Amino acid sequence: MSENLPETWQGGPSWRPVARSRAHELVIEAIEDQIMVGALKVGDPLPPERDLASRLQVSRAGVREAIRVLEGQGVLRSNVGAGADAGTFIAAMPxxxxxxxxxxxxxxxxxxxxxxxxxxxxxxxxxxxxxxxxxxxxxxxxxxxxxxxxxxxxxxxxxxxxxxxxxxxxxxxxxxxxxxxxxxxxxxxxxxxxxxxxxxxxxxxxxxxxxxxxxxxxxxxxxxxxxxxxxxxxxxxxxxxxxxxxxxxxxxxx
Amino acid sequence: MSENLPETWQGGPSWRPVARSRAHELVIEAIEDQIMVGALKVGDPLPPERDLASRLQVSRAGVREAIRVLEGQGVLRSNVGAGADAGTFIAAMPxxxxxxxxxxxxxxxxxxxxxxxxxxxxxxxxxxxxxxxxxxxxxxxxxxxxxxxxxxxxxxxxxxxxxxxxxxxxxxxxxxxxxxxxxxxxxxxxxxxxxxxxxxxxxxxxxxxxxxxxxxxxxxxxxxxxxxxxxxxxxxxxxxxxxxxxxxxxxxxx
DNA sequence: ACCTTTTAGTGGTCTGACCACCAAATCGAT
DNA sequence: ATCGATTTGGTGGTCAGACCACTAAAAGGT
Structure with a gap:
Protein backbone atom coordinates (compact mmCIF):
# COMPACT_ATOMS: atom_id res chain seq x y z
CA MET A 1 0.00 0.00 0.00
CA SER A 2 1.75 3.12 -1.12
CA GLU A 3 0.81 6.43 0.40
CA ASN A 4 -0.07 8.08 -2.87
CA LEU A 5 -3.32 9.47 -1.64
CA PRO A 6 -3.22 13.24 -1.69
CA GLU A 7 -2.55 14.63 1.76
CA THR A 8 -4.53 17.80 1.60
CA TRP A 9 -3.36 18.90 5.02
CA GLN A 10 0.36 18.89 4.48
CA GLY A 11 2.18 18.32 7.72
CA GLY A 12 -1.09 18.30 9.57
CA PRO A 13 -2.99 15.44 11.08
CA SER A 14 -3.15 12.24 9.06
CA TRP A 15 -6.71 11.06 9.04
CA ARG A 16 -6.62 7.33 8.62
CA PRO A 17 -9.29 4.82 9.59
CA VAL A 18 -8.35 2.86 12.72
CA ALA A 19 -10.08 -0.05 14.43
CA ARG A 20 -13.70 -0.75 13.64
CA SER A 21 -16.66 -1.12 15.92
CA ARG A 22 -19.29 1.49 15.32
CA ALA A 23 -18.62 4.08 12.70
CA HIS A 24 -18.82 7.11 14.94
CA GLU A 25 -16.43 5.53 17.43
CA LEU A 26 -13.88 5.20 14.71
CA VAL A 27 -14.22 8.89 14.00
CA ILE A 28 -13.95 9.77 17.69
CA GLU A 29 -10.80 7.71 18.01
CA ALA A 30 -9.31 9.33 14.95
CA ILE A 31 -9.91 12.80 16.35
CA GLU A 32 -8.76 11.83 19.84
CA ASP A 33 -5.59 10.36 18.41
CA GLN A 34 -4.78 13.63 16.71
CA ILE A 35 -5.37 15.42 20.00
CA MET A 36 -3.27 12.94 21.96
CA VAL A 37 -0.25 13.24 19.70
CA GLY A 38 -0.55 17.00 19.75
CA ALA A 39 -1.48 17.38 16.08
CA LEU A 40 -4.65 19.20 17.12
CA LYS A 41 -4.54 22.02 19.65
CA VAL A 42 -7.16 24.36 20.99
CA GLY A 43 -8.35 26.67 18.23
CA ASP A 44 -7.37 24.40 15.36
CA PRO A 45 -10.01 23.70 12.73
CA LEU A 46 -11.25 20.25 11.81
CA PRO A 47 -11.67 19.37 8.16
CA PRO A 48 -15.19 19.89 6.81
CA GLU A 49 -17.58 17.11 7.75
CA ARG A 50 -17.81 15.91 4.17
CA ASP A 51 -14.03 15.68 3.89
CA LEU A 52 -13.65 13.78 7.13
CA ALA A 53 -16.36 11.38 6.05
CA SER A 54 -14.65 10.49 2.80
CA ARG A 55 -11.19 10.30 4.36
CA LEU A 56 -12.35 7.99 7.15
CA GLN A 57 -14.59 6.00 4.86
CA VAL A 58 -17.75 6.59 6.86
CA SER A 59 -20.92 8.45 6.12
CA ARG A 60 -21.37 12.06 7.05
CA ALA A 61 -23.92 10.98 9.65
CA GLY A 62 -21.24 8.99 11.41
CA VAL A 63 -18.90 11.94 11.41
CA ARG A 64 -21.63 14.18 12.77
CA GLU A 65 -22.43 11.78 15.59
CA ALA A 66 -18.78 11.76 16.59
CA ILE A 67 -18.59 15.54 16.46
CA ARG A 68 -21.68 15.75 18.64
CA VAL A 69 -20.14 13.51 21.27
CA LEU A 70 -16.97 15.55 21.47
CA GLU A 71 -18.95 18.75 21.42
CA GLY A 72 -20.85 17.40 24.41
CA GLN A 73 -17.53 16.91 26.17
CA GLY A 74 -16.60 20.52 25.56
CA VAL A 75 -13.85 19.59 23.14
CA LEU A 76 -15.35 20.83 19.87
CA ARG A 77 -17.37 23.83 18.75
CA SER A 78 -19.16 24.28 15.42
CA ASN A 79 -20.11 27.43 13.54
CA VAL A 80 -22.16 27.63 10.38
CA GLY A 81 -21.56 30.07 7.59
CA ALA A 82 -18.45 30.85 5.63
CA GLY A 83 -15.05 32.35 6.25
CA ALA A 84 -12.48 31.95 8.97
CA ASP A 85 -15.01 31.44 11.74
CA ALA A 86 -17.03 28.80 9.95
CA GLY A 87 -16.52 25.11 10.55
CA THR A 88 -15.70 22.93 13.52
CA PHE A 89 -12.86 23.77 15.88
CA ILE A 90 -11.06 22.34 18.86
CA ALA A 91 -12.47 24.16 21.86
CA ALA A 92 -11.81 24.35 25.59
CA MET A 93 -15.08 24.46 27.44
CA PRO A 94 -14.62 21.87 30.17
CA MET B 1 -54.35 22.71 21.79
CA SER B 2 -56.03 19.70 23.31
CA GLU B 3 -53.96 16.78 24.49
CA ASN B 4 -55.71 14.22 22.35
CA LEU B 5 -52.54 12.71 21.04
CA PRO B 6 -52.29 9.08 22.09
CA GLU B 7 -49.92 8.68 25.03
CA THR B 8 -48.43 5.33 24.23
CA TRP B 9 -46.48 5.27 27.45
CA GLN B 10 -49.31 5.62 29.88
CA GLY B 11 -48.16 7.27 33.08
CA GLY B 12 -44.63 7.35 31.78
CA PRO B 13 -42.59 10.24 30.48
CA SER B 14 -44.39 12.72 28.28
CA TRP B 15 -42.25 13.39 25.27
CA ARG B 16 -43.12 16.83 24.05
CA PRO B 17 -40.97 19.13 21.96
CA VAL B 18 -39.47 21.97 24.00
CA ALA B 19 -37.48 24.99 22.95
CA ARG B 20 -35.77 24.99 19.60
CA SER B 21 -32.20 25.56 18.62
CA ARG B 22 -30.61 22.57 17.01
CA ALA B 23 -32.69 19.45 16.64
CA HIS B 24 -30.49 17.14 18.67
CA GLU B 25 -30.37 19.66 21.53
CA LEU B 26 -34.12 19.56 21.70
CA VAL B 27 -33.95 15.80 22.06
CA ILE B 28 -31.25 16.01 24.72
CA GLU B 29 -33.32 18.47 26.70
CA ALA B 30 -36.38 16.28 26.43
CA ILE B 31 -34.49 13.28 27.78
CA GLU B 32 -32.75 15.31 30.48
CA ASP B 33 -36.07 16.73 31.59
CA GLN B 34 -37.45 13.26 32.06
CA ILE B 35 -34.38 12.36 34.11
CA MET B 36 -34.60 15.54 36.18
CA VAL B 37 -38.21 15.01 37.17
CA GLY B 38 -37.49 11.40 38.00
CA ALA B 39 -39.59 9.93 35.20
CA LEU B 40 -36.53 8.08 33.95
CA LYS B 41 -34.34 6.08 36.31
CA VAL B 42 -31.35 3.86 35.80
CA GLY B 43 -32.37 0.78 33.87
CA ASP B 44 -35.43 2.30 32.27
CA PRO B 45 -35.77 1.91 28.50
CA LEU B 46 -36.11 4.78 26.08
CA PRO B 47 -38.67 4.58 23.33
CA PRO B 48 -37.34 3.25 20.00
CA GLU B 49 -35.44 5.85 18.01
CA ARG B 50 -38.14 5.98 15.37
CA ASP B 51 -40.83 6.61 17.97
CA LEU B 52 -38.86 9.35 19.69
CA ALA B 53 -38.21 10.98 16.35
CA SER B 54 -41.87 11.19 15.43
CA ARG B 55 -42.97 12.24 18.91
CA LEU B 56 -40.41 15.03 19.08
CA GLN B 57 -40.92 16.02 15.47
CA VAL B 58 -37.32 15.60 14.45
CA SER B 59 -35.56 13.22 12.14
CA ARG B 60 -34.12 9.98 13.35
CA ALA B 61 -30.66 11.40 12.73
CA GLY B 62 -31.32 14.11 15.27
CA VAL B 63 -32.46 11.57 17.82
CA ARG B 64 -29.39 9.48 17.20
CA GLU B 65 -27.05 12.43 17.66
CA ALA B 66 -28.68 13.18 20.99
CA ILE B 67 -28.42 9.57 22.10
CA ARG B 68 -24.76 9.56 21.14
CA VAL B 69 -24.08 12.62 23.28
CA LEU B 70 -25.72 11.12 26.34
CA GLU B 71 -24.06 7.81 25.69
CA GLY B 72 -20.75 9.66 25.70
CA GLN B 73 -21.64 11.04 29.12
CA GLY B 74 -22.25 7.53 30.42
CA VAL B 75 -25.97 8.13 30.78
CA LEU B 76 -27.29 5.86 28.01
CA ARG B 77 -26.46 2.44 26.64
CA SER B 78 -27.74 0.88 23.42
CA ASN B 79 -28.18 -2.74 22.43
CA VAL B 80 -29.18 -4.06 19.04
CA GLY B 81 -31.39 -7.03 18.48
CA ALA B 82 -34.82 -7.86 19.83
CA GLY B 83 -36.39 -8.66 23.16
CA ALA B 84 -36.03 -7.24 26.64
CA ASP B 85 -32.36 -6.38 26.28
CA ALA B 86 -32.70 -4.60 22.96
CA GLY B 87 -33.03 -0.88 22.70
CA THR B 88 -31.59 2.12 24.50
CA PHE B 89 -31.55 2.33 28.29
CA ILE B 90 -30.67 4.71 31.04
CA ALA B 91 -27.27 3.63 32.29
CA ALA B 92 -24.87 4.53 35.06
CA MET B 93 -21.33 4.53 33.78
CA PRO B 94 -19.91 7.78 35.05
C1' DA C 1 -42.64 -32.37 22.75
C1' DC C 2 -38.90 -30.74 20.22
C1' DC C 3 -36.36 -28.63 16.65
C1' DT C 4 -36.38 -25.42 12.63
C1' DT C 5 -37.83 -21.56 10.21
C1' DT C 6 -39.89 -17.29 9.87
C1' DT C 7 -41.06 -12.97 11.52
C1' DA C 8 -40.80 -8.50 13.39
C1' DG C 9 -38.58 -4.91 15.78
C1' DT C 10 -34.31 -3.03 17.40
C1' DG C 11 -30.07 -0.15 16.57
C1' DG C 12 -26.33 0.77 12.79
C1' DT C 13 -25.28 2.68 8.39
C1' DC C 14 -25.42 4.99 4.17
C1' DT C 15 -27.04 7.99 0.34
C1' DG C 16 -28.52 12.01 -1.52
C1' DA C 17 -30.91 15.83 -1.26
C1' DC C 18 -32.18 20.45 0.47
C1' DC C 19 -31.94 24.45 3.79
C1' DA C 20 -29.91 28.48 6.46
C1' DC C 21 -26.10 30.95 6.92
C1' DC C 22 -22.37 34.07 5.72
C1' DA C 23 -17.70 35.83 4.00
C1' DA C 24 -15.60 36.64 -0.09
C1' DA C 25 -15.67 37.31 -4.87
C1' DT C 26 -18.05 39.42 -8.52
C1' DC C 27 -20.57 42.75 -10.77
C1' DG C 28 -22.39 47.25 -11.84
C1' DA C 29 -23.32 51.98 -11.32
C1' DT C 30 -21.21 56.19 -10.22
C1' DA D 1 -11.18 53.99 -9.22
C1' DT D 2 -14.61 53.62 -5.69
C1' DC D 3 -18.28 51.89 -3.43
C1' DG D 4 -22.48 49.51 -2.90
C1' DA D 5 -25.43 45.57 -4.32
C1' DT D 6 -25.47 40.98 -5.96
C1' DT D 7 -23.89 36.47 -6.67
C1' DT D 8 -21.27 32.63 -5.48
C1' DG D 9 -19.59 28.76 -2.97
C1' DG D 10 -18.58 26.33 1.08
C1' DT D 11 -19.98 25.48 5.78
C1' DG D 12 -22.95 23.07 9.25
C1' DG D 13 -28.10 21.67 10.02
C1' DT D 14 -31.80 18.76 8.71
C1' DC D 15 -34.43 15.42 6.66
C1' DA D 16 -36.48 11.20 4.21
C1' DG D 17 -35.88 6.78 2.93
C1' DA D 18 -33.67 2.85 2.24
C1' DC D 19 -30.84 -1.16 3.65
C1' DC D 20 -28.11 -4.14 6.91
C1' DA D 21 -27.01 -6.96 11.20
C1' DC D 22 -28.77 -8.69 14.99
C1' DT D 23 -31.80 -11.38 18.01
C1' DA D 24 -35.89 -12.91 20.77
C1' DA D 25 -40.21 -14.53 20.07
C1' DA D 26 -43.67 -16.53 17.23
C1' DA D 27 -44.98 -19.80 13.83
C1' DG D 28 -44.42 -23.93 11.66
C1' DG D 29 -43.04 -28.71 10.83
C1' DT D 30 -41.50 -33.13 12.40
Missing part, protein backbone atom coordinates in the same frame (compact mmCIF):
# COMPACT_ATOMS: atom_id res chain seq x y z
CA UNK A 95 -16.65 23.66 32.80
CA UNK A 96 -20.04 23.50 31.13
CA UNK A 97 -19.47 19.92 30.09
CA UNK A 98 -18.45 18.85 33.56
CA UNK A 99 -21.44 20.63 35.03
CA UNK A 100 -23.92 18.92 32.75
CA UNK A 101 -22.23 15.60 33.42
CA UNK A 102 -22.45 15.80 37.18
CA UNK A 103 -25.94 17.25 37.17
CA UNK A 104 -27.23 14.28 35.23
CA UNK A 105 -25.49 11.66 37.28
CA UNK A 106 -26.53 13.23 40.55
CA UNK A 107 -30.11 13.35 39.31
CA UNK A 108 -29.83 9.67 38.46
CA UNK A 109 -28.55 9.00 41.98
CA UNK A 110 -25.45 7.43 40.55
CA UNK A 111 -23.67 9.17 43.38
CA UNK A 112 -24.93 9.20 46.95
CA UNK A 113 -25.75 12.68 48.14
CA UNK A 114 -23.55 12.10 51.17
CA UNK A 115 -20.64 11.36 48.88
CA UNK A 116 -21.34 14.48 46.87
CA UNK A 117 -21.44 16.61 50.00
CA UNK A 118 -18.22 15.08 51.29
CA UNK A 119 -16.52 15.69 47.96
CA UNK A 120 -17.81 19.23 48.03
CA UNK A 121 -16.38 19.79 51.49
CA UNK A 122 -13.02 18.50 50.36
CA UNK A 123 -12.96 20.68 47.25
CA UNK A 124 -14.19 23.84 48.88
CA UNK A 125 -11.90 23.52 51.87
CA UNK A 126 -9.09 23.46 49.38
CA UNK A 127 -10.53 26.36 47.39
CA UNK A 128 -11.01 28.50 50.47
CA UNK A 129 -7.50 27.83 51.61
CA UNK A 130 -6.10 28.66 48.19
CA UNK A 131 -8.22 31.79 47.97
CA UNK A 132 -6.88 32.99 51.30
CA UNK A 133 -3.34 32.48 50.09
CA UNK A 134 -3.58 33.67 46.50
CA UNK A 135 -6.51 35.98 45.95
CA UNK A 136 -6.08 39.59 44.96
CA UNK A 137 -8.33 42.54 45.61
CA UNK A 138 -10.37 42.02 42.45
CA UNK A 139 -11.08 38.39 43.19
CA UNK A 140 -12.25 39.24 46.70
CA UNK A 141 -14.61 41.84 45.35
CA UNK A 142 -16.06 39.24 43.01
CA UNK A 143 -16.84 37.20 46.09
CA UNK A 144 -18.51 40.12 47.88
CA UNK A 145 -20.95 40.77 45.04
CA UNK A 146 -23.16 37.72 45.60
CA UNK A 147 -22.70 38.20 49.33
CA UNK A 148 -24.47 41.54 49.15
CA UNK A 149 -27.21 40.07 46.99
CA UNK A 150 -27.95 37.54 49.68
CA UNK A 151 -28.17 40.30 52.30
CA UNK A 152 -31.01 42.03 50.47
CA UNK A 153 -34.29 41.84 52.36
CA UNK A 154 -37.08 39.83 50.82
CA UNK A 155 -34.92 37.98 48.35
CA UNK A 156 -36.58 34.82 47.06
CA UNK A 157 -35.24 31.42 47.94
CA UNK A 158 -34.31 30.79 44.34
CA UNK A 159 -32.41 34.06 44.05
CA UNK A 160 -30.70 33.31 47.34
CA UNK A 161 -29.68 29.90 46.07
CA UNK A 162 -28.22 31.32 42.87
CA UNK A 163 -26.32 34.02 44.75
CA UNK A 164 -25.06 31.37 47.14
CA UNK A 165 -23.80 29.36 44.20
CA UNK A 166 -22.13 32.44 42.75
CA UNK A 167 -20.47 33.07 46.13
CA UNK A 168 -18.92 29.62 46.30
CA UNK A 169 -17.97 29.68 42.65
CA UNK A 170 -16.21 33.00 43.08
CA UNK A 171 -14.18 31.56 45.95
CA UNK A 172 -13.26 28.56 43.85
CA UNK A 173 -12.09 30.76 41.02
CA UNK A 174 -10.20 33.02 43.38
CA UNK A 175 -8.21 29.97 44.42
CA UNK A 176 -6.52 29.90 41.05
CA UNK A 177 -6.73 26.17 40.38
CA UNK A 178 -8.88 25.82 37.29
CA UNK A 179 -9.54 22.12 37.67
CA UNK A 180 -10.59 22.45 41.29
CA UNK A 181 -12.73 25.45 40.40
CA UNK A 182 -14.48 23.60 37.60
CA UNK A 183 -15.16 20.61 39.78
CA UNK A 184 -16.49 22.91 42.50
CA UNK A 185 -18.77 24.64 40.03
CA UNK A 186 -20.02 21.36 38.68
CA UNK A 187 -20.74 19.92 42.10
CA UNK A 188 -22.54 23.01 43.34
CA UNK A 189 -24.57 23.16 40.13
CA UNK A 190 -25.45 19.49 40.44
CA UNK A 191 -26.89 20.23 43.88
CA UNK A 192 -28.94 23.19 42.69
CA UNK A 193 -32.18 21.30 42.15
CA UNK A 194 -32.06 19.25 45.36
CA UNK A 195 -31.04 22.26 47.47
CA UNK A 196 -33.78 24.38 45.96
CA UNK A 197 -36.28 21.66 46.71
CA UNK A 198 -35.00 21.46 50.27
CA UNK A 199 -35.32 25.25 50.59
CA UNK A 200 -38.94 25.05 49.55
CA UNK A 201 -39.79 22.45 52.16
CA UNK A 202 -38.19 24.56 54.83
CA UNK A 203 -40.41 26.04 57.54
CA UNK A 204 -38.06 28.42 59.30
CA UNK A 205 -36.49 29.93 56.19
CA UNK A 206 -35.53 33.23 57.72
CA UNK A 207 -33.65 31.52 60.50
CA UNK A 208 -31.70 29.24 58.19
CA UNK A 209 -30.90 31.99 55.73
CA UNK A 210 -29.67 34.17 58.58
CA UNK A 211 -27.32 31.43 59.64
CA UNK A 212 -26.00 30.97 56.13
CA UNK A 213 -25.49 34.70 55.71
CA UNK A 214 -23.52 34.94 58.92
CA UNK A 215 -21.32 32.00 57.96
CA UNK A 216 -20.64 33.51 54.55
CA UNK A 217 -19.40 36.71 56.14
CA UNK A 218 -17.13 34.73 58.40
CA UNK A 219 -15.62 32.91 55.44
CA UNK A 220 -14.91 36.03 53.42
CA UNK A 221 -13.34 37.66 56.46
CA UNK A 222 -10.99 34.74 56.92
CA UNK A 223 -10.06 34.81 53.26
CA UNK A 224 -9.46 38.55 53.31
CA UNK A 225 -7.32 38.11 56.39
CA UNK A 226 -5.27 35.52 54.56
CA UNK A 227 -6.06 32.89 57.17
CA UNK A 228 -6.36 29.79 55.03
CA UNK A 229 -6.74 27.35 57.87
CA UNK A 230 -9.65 29.29 59.37
CA UNK A 231 -11.27 29.78 55.97
CA UNK A 232 -11.14 26.05 55.33
CA UNK A 233 -12.56 25.22 58.74
CA UNK A 234 -15.40 27.71 58.44
CA UNK A 235 -16.19 26.49 54.94
CA UNK A 236 -16.49 22.91 56.11
CA UNK A 237 -18.65 23.95 59.06
CA UNK A 238 -20.81 26.01 56.74
CA UNK A 239 -21.43 23.23 54.26
CA UNK A 240 -22.09 20.65 56.94
CA UNK A 241 -24.39 22.98 58.84
CA UNK A 242 -26.34 23.77 55.71
CA UNK A 243 -26.55 20.09 54.90
CA UNK A 244 -27.81 19.33 58.38
CA UNK A 245 -30.37 22.14 58.24
CA UNK A 246 -31.83 20.72 55.04
CA UNK A 247 -33.14 17.30 55.95
CA UNK A 248 -34.83 17.07 52.58
CA UNK A 249 -31.35 16.75 51.10
CA UNK A 250 -30.98 13.33 52.63
CA UNK A 251 -33.99 11.76 50.95
CA UNK A 252 -33.98 12.28 47.20
CA UNK A 253 -37.40 13.72 46.41
CA UNK A 254 -38.73 12.37 43.11
CA UNK B 95 -16.39 6.55 35.61
CA UNK B 96 -15.46 5.80 32.02
CA UNK B 97 -17.06 9.00 30.84
CA UNK B 98 -15.26 11.11 33.40
CA UNK B 99 -11.99 9.43 32.52
CA UNK B 100 -12.32 10.12 28.82
CA UNK B 101 -13.33 13.68 29.58
CA UNK B 102 -10.34 14.50 31.73
CA UNK B 103 -7.90 12.67 29.52
CA UNK B 104 -8.91 14.80 26.57
CA UNK B 105 -8.84 18.08 28.39
CA UNK B 106 -5.50 17.36 30.00
CA UNK B 107 -4.10 16.44 26.61
CA UNK B 108 -5.38 19.75 25.31
CA UNK B 109 -3.67 21.53 28.20
CA UNK B 110 -6.96 23.02 29.23
CA UNK B 111 -5.77 22.38 32.75
CA UNK B 112 -2.29 23.18 33.95
CA UNK B 113 -0.40 20.07 35.00
CA UNK B 114 0.36 21.75 38.31
CA UNK B 115 -3.34 22.18 38.93
CA UNK B 116 -3.98 18.57 38.05
CA UNK B 117 -1.30 17.38 40.42
CA UNK B 118 -2.62 19.61 43.21
CA UNK B 119 -6.12 18.32 42.65
CA UNK B 120 -4.79 14.81 42.70
CA UNK B 121 -3.05 15.42 46.00
CA UNK B 122 -6.24 16.76 47.49
CA UNK B 123 -8.33 13.83 46.27
CA UNK B 124 -5.89 11.11 47.20
CA UNK B 125 -5.20 12.57 50.62
CA UNK B 126 -8.88 12.28 51.22
CA UNK B 127 -9.08 8.79 49.73
CA UNK B 128 -6.18 7.53 51.82
CA UNK B 129 -7.69 8.95 54.95
CA UNK B 130 -11.06 7.40 54.18
CA UNK B 131 -9.45 4.08 53.32
CA UNK B 132 -7.67 4.01 56.68
CA UNK B 133 -10.95 4.65 58.44
CA UNK B 134 -13.33 2.49 56.44
CA UNK B 135 -11.54 -0.24 54.54
CA UNK B 136 -12.11 -3.89 55.29
CA UNK B 137 -9.77 -6.82 54.80
CA UNK B 138 -10.89 -7.46 51.24
CA UNK B 139 -10.33 -3.88 50.15
CA UNK B 140 -6.83 -3.88 51.63
CA UNK B 141 -5.98 -7.04 49.76
CA UNK B 142 -7.12 -5.40 46.55
CA UNK B 143 -4.56 -2.71 47.25
CA UNK B 144 -1.76 -5.22 47.89
CA UNK B 145 -2.21 -6.94 44.51
CA UNK B 146 -0.77 -4.17 42.36
CA UNK B 147 1.81 -3.53 45.08
CA UNK B 148 3.25 -7.00 44.57
CA UNK B 149 3.22 -6.55 40.81
CA UNK B 150 5.39 -3.49 41.18
CA UNK B 151 7.85 -5.42 43.35
CA UNK B 152 8.55 -7.93 40.60
CA UNK B 153 12.07 -7.62 39.24
CA UNK B 154 12.49 -6.54 35.64
CA UNK B 155 8.99 -5.17 35.27
CA UNK B 156 8.69 -2.75 32.37
CA UNK B 157 8.03 0.91 32.96
CA UNK B 158 4.63 0.62 31.32
CA UNK B 159 3.62 -2.33 33.48
CA UNK B 160 4.87 -0.47 36.52
CA UNK B 161 2.82 2.56 35.59
CA UNK B 162 -0.33 0.51 35.15
CA UNK B 163 0.19 -1.28 38.44
CA UNK B 164 0.81 2.06 40.09
CA UNK B 165 -2.47 3.33 38.71
CA UNK B 166 -4.24 0.22 39.95
CA UNK B 167 -2.70 0.77 43.38
CA UNK B 168 -4.02 4.29 43.69
CA UNK B 169 -7.38 3.36 42.23
CA UNK B 170 -7.76 0.54 44.73
CA UNK B 171 -7.10 2.97 47.57
CA UNK B 172 -9.67 5.37 46.17
CA UNK B 173 -12.26 2.64 45.95
CA UNK B 174 -11.43 1.39 49.42
CA UNK B 175 -12.35 4.83 50.70
CA UNK B 176 -15.98 4.18 49.92
CA UNK B 177 -16.83 7.53 48.32
CA UNK B 178 -17.80 6.72 44.75
CA UNK B 179 -17.54 10.27 43.47
CA UNK B 180 -14.10 10.83 44.96
CA UNK B 181 -13.01 7.45 43.63
CA UNK B 182 -14.20 8.21 40.13
CA UNK B 183 -12.50 11.58 40.10
CA UNK B 184 -9.32 9.96 41.38
CA UNK B 185 -9.46 7.33 38.67
CA UNK B 186 -10.07 9.91 35.99
CA UNK B 187 -7.24 12.14 37.12
CA UNK B 188 -4.75 9.31 37.37
CA UNK B 189 -5.80 8.03 33.95
CA UNK B 190 -5.48 11.48 32.47
CA UNK B 191 -1.88 11.54 33.67
CA UNK B 192 -1.04 8.12 32.23
CA UNK B 193 0.41 9.36 28.95
CA UNK B 194 2.49 12.21 30.40
CA UNK B 195 3.78 10.05 33.26
CA UNK B 196 4.69 7.25 30.90
CA UNK B 197 6.52 9.72 28.72
CA UNK B 198 8.34 11.05 31.76
CA UNK B 199 9.28 7.51 32.78
CA UNK B 200 10.81 6.93 29.38
CA UNK B 201 12.99 9.99 29.60
CA UNK B 202 14.23 8.94 33.00
CA UNK B 203 17.90 8.00 33.37
CA UNK B 204 17.99 6.54 36.87
CA UNK B 205 14.85 4.44 36.58
CA UNK B 206 15.81 1.85 39.15
CA UNK B 207 16.45 4.51 41.75
CA UNK B 208 13.14 6.27 41.18
CA UNK B 209 11.14 3.06 41.08
CA UNK B 210 12.76 1.95 44.31
CA UNK B 211 11.66 5.18 45.94
CA UNK B 212 8.12 4.80 44.70
CA UNK B 213 7.95 1.20 45.87
CA UNK B 214 9.11 2.13 49.35
CA UNK B 215 6.58 4.94 49.60
CA UNK B 216 3.79 2.64 48.48
CA UNK B 217 4.58 0.20 51.24
CA UNK B 218 4.53 3.01 53.76
CA UNK B 219 1.11 4.11 52.61
CA UNK B 220 -0.47 0.66 52.78
CA UNK B 221 1.01 0.17 56.24
CA UNK B 222 -0.56 3.39 57.46
CA UNK B 223 -3.90 2.42 55.97
CA UNK B 224 -3.77 -1.06 57.48
CA UNK B 225 -2.91 0.51 60.84
CA UNK B 226 -5.95 2.74 60.54
CA UNK B 227 -3.80 5.85 60.79
CA UNK B 228 -5.63 8.18 58.40
CA UNK B 229 -3.55 11.23 59.14
CA UNK B 230 -0.29 9.44 58.41
CA UNK B 231 -1.73 7.80 55.30
CA UNK B 232 -2.77 11.19 53.97
CA UNK B 233 0.60 12.75 54.73
CA UNK B 234 2.54 9.91 53.11
CA UNK B 235 0.27 10.01 50.08
CA UNK B 236 0.89 13.69 49.58
CA UNK B 237 4.63 13.24 50.01
CA UNK B 238 4.57 10.35 47.57
CA UNK B 239 2.74 12.24 44.85
CA UNK B 240 4.84 15.35 45.24
CA UNK B 241 8.06 13.36 45.31
CA UNK B 242 7.09 11.48 42.18
CA UNK B 243 6.14 14.73 40.52
CA UNK B 244 9.47 16.25 41.46
CA UNK B 245 11.39 13.23 40.22
CA UNK B 246 9.77 13.49 36.82
CA UNK B 247 10.87 16.84 35.43
CA UNK B 248 9.39 15.91 32.08
CA UNK B 249 5.97 16.24 33.69
CA UNK B 250 6.46 19.97 33.96
CA UNK B 251 6.89 20.62 30.24
CA UNK B 252 4.14 19.04 28.16
CA UNK B 253 5.90 16.97 25.50
CA UNK B 254 4.06 17.31 22.20
Missing amino acids: SEALTRFLRLHVALSNFRLDDVVDARVMLERSSASLAAANSDQRAREAIRGPLEQMDVEGISREEFNDADTAFHVAIAEAGGNQLVADMTIAIRASLRAPILEAFRQLEDWSQVSAMLREQHHGIIEAIAAGDGERAARLTEEHIRAASAALPALRSPGG | SEALTRFLRLHVALSNFRLDDVVDARVMLERSSASLAAANSDQRAREAIRGPLEQMDVEGISREEFNDADTAFHVAIAEAGGNQLVADMTIAIRASLRAPILEAFRQLEDWSQVSAMLREQHHGIIEAIAAGDGERAARLTEEHIRAASAALPALRSPGG
